[in-house]
Amino acid sequence: xxxxxxxxxxxxxxxxxxxxxxxxxxxxxxxxxxxxxxxxxxxxxxxxxxxxxxxxxxxxxxxxxxxxxxxxxxxxxxxxxxxxxxxxxxxxxxxxxxxxxxxxxxxxxxxxxxxxxxxxxxxxxxxxxxxxxxxxxxxxxxxxxxxxxxxxxxxxx
Amino acid sequence: xxxxxxxxxxxxxxxxxxxxxxxxxxxxxxxxxxxxxxxxxxxxxxxxxxxxxxxxxxxxxxxxxxxxxxxxxxxxxxxxxxxxxxxxxxxxxxxxxxxxxxxxxxxxxxxxxxxxxxxxxxxxxxxxxxxxxxxxxxxxxxxxxxxxxxxxxxxxxxxxxxxxxxxxxxxxxxxxxxxxxxxxxxxxxxxxxxxxxxxxxxxxxxxxxxxxxxxxxxxxxxxxxxxxxxxxxxxxxxxxxxxxxxxxxxxxxxxxxxxxxxxxxxxxxxxxxxxxxxxxxxxxxxxxxxxxxxxxxxxxxxxxxxxxxxxxxxxxxxxxxxxxxxxxxxxxxxxxxxxxxxxxxxxxxxxxxxxxxxxxxxxxxxxxxxxxxxxxxxxxxxxxxxxxxxxxxxxxxxxxxxxxxxxxxxxxxxxxxxxxxxxxxxxxxxxxxxxxxxxxxxxxxxxxxxxxxxxxxxxxxxxxxxxxxxxxxxxxxxxxxxxxxxxxxxxxxxxx
Numbered sequence: 001x002x003x004x005x006x007x008x009x010x011x012x013x014x015x016x017x018x019x020x021x022x023x024x025x026x027x028x029x030x031x032x033x034x035x036x037x038x039x040x041x042x043x044x045x046x047x048x049x050x051x052x053x054x055x056x057x058x059x060x061x062x063x064x065x066x067x068x069x070x071x072x073x074x075x076x077x078x079x080x081x082x083x084x085x086x087x088x089x090x091x092x093x094x095x096x097x098x099x100x101x102x103x104x105x106x107x108x109x110x111x112x113x114x115x116x117x118x119x120x121x122x123x124x125x126x127x128x129x130x131x132x133x134x135x136x137x138x139x140x141x142x143x144x145x146x147x148x149x150x151x152x153x154x155x156x157x
Numbered sequence: 158x159x160x161x162x163x164x165x166x167x168x169x170x171x172x173x174x175x176x177x178x179x180x181x182x183x184x185x186x187x188x189x190x191x192x193x194x195x196x197x198x199x200x201x202x203x204x205x206x207x208x209x210x211x212x213x214x215x216x217x218x219x220x221x222x223x224x225x226x227x228x229x230x231x232x233x234x235x236x237x238x239x240x241x242x243x244x245x246x247x248x249x250x251x252x253x254x255x256x257x258x259x260x261x262x263x264x265x266x267x268x269x270x271x272x273x274x275x276x277x278x279x280x281x282x283x284x285x286x287x288x289x290x291x292x293x294x295x296x297x298x299x300x301x302x303x304x305x306x307x308x309x310x311x312x313x314x315x316x317x318x319x320x321x322x323x324x325x326x327x328x329x330x331x332x333x334x335x336x337x338x339x340x341x342x343x344x345x346x347x348x349x350x351x352x353x354x355x356x357x358x359x360x361x362x363x364x365x366x367x368x369x370x371x372x373x374x375x376x377x378x379x380x381x382x383x384x385x386x387x388x389x390x391x392x393x394x395x396x397x398x399x400x401x402x403x404x405x406x407x408x409x410x411x412x413x414x415x416x417x418x419x420x421x422x423x424x425x426x427x428x429x430x431x432x433x434x435x436x437x438x439x440x441x442x443x444x445x446x447x448x449x450x451x452x453x454x455x456x457x458x459x460x461x462x463x464x465x466x467x468x469x470x471x472x473x474x475x476x477x478x479x480x481x482x483x484x485x486x487x488x489x490x491x492x493x494x495x496x497x498x499x500x501x502x503x504x505x506x507x508x509x510x511x512x513x514x515x516x517x518x519x520x521x522x523x524x525x526x527x528x529x530x531x532x533x534x535x536x537x538x539x540x541x542x543x544x545x546x547x548x549x550x551x552x553x554x555x556x557x558x559x560x561x562x563x564x565x566x567x568x569x570x571x572x573x574x575x576x577x578x579x580x581x582x583x584x585x586x587x588x589x590x591x592x593x594x595x596x597x598x599x600x601x602x603x604x605x606x607x608x609x610x611x612x613x614x615x616x617x618x619x620x621x622x623x624x625x626x627x628x629x630x631x632x633x634x635x636x637x638x639x640x641x642x643x644x645x646x647x648x649x650x651x652x653x
Contacts, residue, residue: 001158001487001605003487004487004489005261005263005486005487005488005489006263006481007261007262007263007266007486008158008486008487011486031317057247057266057270057272059270059272059611060263060270061267061271062268065435065437065438066263066264066267066438067261067264067436067437067438067442067473067490068434068438069262069434069438116431116434118437135372147430
């Protein structure tokens, strides 16, 4: 079901951030050696939600096309956040990268589609796209840093 | 999609807010307030008695001398507190509006935001209210102007923006040192009750801000009372003319914002993909119950190709609008606010058919998302082959009905629009600066849109309106409203 209204898209953003946060919290529990990183991601997710909501509530106006702006297909951004019991750290980070790319795509599309709204809204989405890119690079760096470990070699390559 | 939690869980018995106290009305006339989507009664509103109106005015009059002596900065600080409280209650107020009016949650939040913006602008009163002066108008003589408040003002509110419209006036009236009475629309008074609670919590002294419920009788009593210095009104032009006339006879100030029939003119060089969503909001947002809603779509084209292509895009988009209860976030259009409103729209659709217009999208049997009674629901409707002389092209329908006209060029389109007796919010959609400039220059409209479908001025600009859409000199909002709420006193001084 296509999402057309700003309100729906904000709610989807909130839901995705929440799911992604739970994923990182679970990952932190499973891998205490990297828990600091993962928990900081989870905390950042909360910040993204706050930022998007702050902007939306701050500039929403019924004079612009809030109800008719978006054509977001939620199915395109469904993320898998369940950590299998036996999943290796490498695979888990791989899953995190995939998840982040999907979220990034969601914010990219939302930014593109909301250009007719107050500029703050697409700007907020675009900012999260940039921050997610940093996170993806950080996750990739984790893979590289751990390349020597057998577990990584066997599961990533 | 599940609906958001409803903030009103039991039938509210509404009270008047007089002199800083919530007072039960003694009136036996009580009207039900219904959620137009669910048809549930959510409140009971009294039609207050003459004595209650008199008591409200007395309280406001007695509070005036002290309030006007309160320094503007202190008055502004009360408004800063109000602004904070409004932010804290943002979602609650928005959901109440959806429940009492029927608009979608995005629209309600937009209305709340616009209302808060009025308060924000009014907090600048120490600067906004400054007078001016000139030394040495003659040797050793100086002259200056001071803006002073006048006393008690009253606002008679419309149903279509139950929360925001009273805020076009109340924060400015209070900031300038006047006292204020709001009479909400009895159809959807609940968000105003919440607002009065917040005024109270913000520390506005008793009597400075008051709320009295009622209908036409209460309005009449407010208008006639000699202690009321001015009236602000938003509603139909018919009632507005009557109010304006009465105010004139009694020497009162008045801002009267009336009906509209807005033209959206689309040029062949318009950006179609950006224009269509803007037109959807314009024609069908708030279920067409806006004085700034698009009513007539004029497609400028001699060639059939552009006309047919644009019309097809417009009708297709309108036919996809999701209709239902506004607390469902996926809904793009809520119900009409009342059964009367729906019946009025239906009668205009019948009228259009009898006049020979072609109904290419019929909203009379809407598909409603969710299990709700169809009592107030109506879907988007589009007439084509509309001629300027038809009643449906001239009268305000105040519902989700678009009439499509065709003009061979911009001159003809402007001529058609200017023939309207109204002039509230007309817009052009074009990529051509010359066309836009020509339109802006010649269109007889108080608010002019260039690639904007809802020409709603921000709080720091006046809300325009021309011809029968507006009666008065100074408008609501912006610098105009500061002047409206103040008298200019000129002082010429010389010291021996």
